[in-house]
Amino acid sequence: MxxxxxxxxxxxxxxxxxxxxxxxxxxxxxxxxxxxxxxxxxxxxxxxxxxxxxxRGGQGECIFCQIIEGKLETIRIYEDKEIIVILDLYPASLGHMLVMPREHYETLQEMPDALLSKIFLFVKAIIPSFLKVTQAKGFNIFVAQGEQAGQRVKHFCIHLIPRYGKDKVNFDWERLQVNKEELERLGGALRKEASKEITKKLEAEREKAEKKKREEEKSETEKIMRHIKRRLP
Ligand SMILES: [Zn+2]
The missing domain is CATH 1.10.12 (Lyase 2-enoyl-coa Hydratase; Chain  A, domain 2)
Structure with a gap:
């Protein structure tokens, strides 16, 4: 205490x-x-x-936070106030990079929108140099969320994995045969839930934009009023 x-x-x-x-x-x-x-x-x-x-990611210190704080050695590719990019020391293939926020967020949903956009835009921006240096023929972008998905460190990160044709990376999976009715039922449930969420988000954004517009209009009116007042005797 x-x-x-x-x-x-x-x-x-x-x-x-x-x-x-x-x-x-x-x-x-x-x-x-x-x-x-x-x-x-x-x-x-x-x-x-x-x-x-x-x-600390809940259980012991988060390895990524320790790397970010400089307590653990790593090979840094890029860093700024919000993002840090490192080479995976145990890569899936040579040049495997991890792009992550400096601040500790465990899941994608916890990330602030602006930061998440910045991270994805960063990935987009780095691709040409990444391909040039690694000479990779392609790449996979990968996020593991949840233990079942293979998230080893509870600190959100995007894996950028170069692919060389003959490498040992395996993103292949057995394609399941499921019945169409089951898929349709699932599709319906997802559509319903997603449209609720998206409508809510769009409405919040519209309200925000309207509020901003009202404030701008108000300040414009005030400016005009001040102008008029100055001209009054
Ligand atoms: Zn962390």
């Missing part, structure tokens, strides 16, 4: 961090500020523990 002093220190740091959040999140920020101010020592303690376990 944190001491009283430590708890106050944590509270202060958290409140400071809120200052860096963007304008459009002000409502959320206000809510968080109230929660932080009212949080008990125990709640602050739990919060810190959750942060630590998140940063």
């Amino acid at each position: 944190l001491s009283d002093e430590e708890a106050e220190e944590v509270r202060k740091k958290l409140l400071e961090q809120l200052e860096n959040l963007p304008e459009e999140q002000q409502e959320q920020v206000e809510l968080l500020r109230k929660q932080i101010k009212a949080a008990s020592k125990e709640q602050l303690d739990n919060f810190i523990k959750a942060q630590v376990s998140r940063g």
Whole structure:
């Protein structure tokens, strides 16, 4: 458990961090500020523990986080404030690269949209030089999410695996024979669920755009009003 002093220190740091959040999140920020101010020592303690376990992928320290912090050796290809790209030291084929966010996110859905787009656009941008240097004839882009899918490190990353024709990478699988009715039922369920989610997302985006437009119009009106006022005697 944190001491009283430590708890106050944590509270202060958290409140400071809120200052860096963007304008459009002000409502959320206000809510968080109230929660932080009212949080008990125990709640602050739990919060810190959750942060630590998140940063470490839940079970022991996350290997990627350690690499990012420079605690483990690696071969870095590129890095900036948000992304880091390294060579896999136990590659599927020579030149196998890992593109990942600096911050620890376990799953694709947890990644902020802007960061996820940046990572995929980075992969797109690096492909010509990647193919030129490795002399690969093609590549696979691969994300493993969940233990069953072979996610070894609980830190989201995109694998970029060069393919040379005669390599030992195997993305082949047995093609199942399933009945058409079952597929149709599954397709229907997916369409229904996905359209609900996508509609929700599009609506949120439309609302955001409308709000921005209203604000722009408001500031335009204010500008005109100021202009008129200046001309009044
Ligand atoms: Zn990590």
